[in-house]
Amino acid sequence: MNTTLWIVTGLLAAVALAGGISKTFIPKEKLAAHSGGEWTNDASVGFIKTLGVVELLAAVGLILPAVLDIAPVMVPVTAVCWVVLMVGAMITHGRLGQFKLVMVNSVYLALAAFIVWGHFALEPFTG
Template sequence: MNVALWIIAGVLAAVCLIGSAKMFVPRERMAAMSSAARWVEDFRPGALQALGAVELLAAVGLVLPAVLGIAPVLVPLAATGLVLLFAGAITMRLRRGERATITGDAIYLVLALFVAWGRFGPESFTG
């Protein structure tokens, strides 16, 4: 199970690292990339940068504390934060009527929930 938690944390970190591009890419360009990214038009550039920063911190928090052995309790806390982030993403997509794109966010939410449960519980770094 420890290996599965590491793999899932790595996948989530990669997803968040890619998602943190919101900090650098203009929202008009992001909206033009695909129809699934049109949601960025509802947010101000500052809000998108804040979301990108949160995703960058989550990517770092999912992996680095455990790898370095410094405050590994941050791993399940970062995963819990991602659960909240993806729950917000699902809520936003429901409000916009984008039901077809909810699947990805729901999968990421479940994966983050699994990492949080696993690292707080049976495969805790402290126990």
């Protein structure tokens, strides 16, 4: 089970890293021009960049605490935060009628929920 948790955590961290890089470093106009980026039309540049930084921090928080064995409980805590972020993303995309993206976000939410369940119930980090 531990291997499965690491694989899922790595996949979710990669998703968070990709999303964080794009929101942090790609201009708002370019994001808005792509399919799925329409939500940025109603968001400020500061909000978009903040979401990007939050996603970058999530990528770090999903991996480094366990790898460095410094507060590894932060891995499932970060996954809980990702669940909350995905609920917001699902609401945002749902309001725009982007149901494919709602489904993608629900998969990311499920991965994060698996990490939470796995590390709090099945394979808790022990010190």
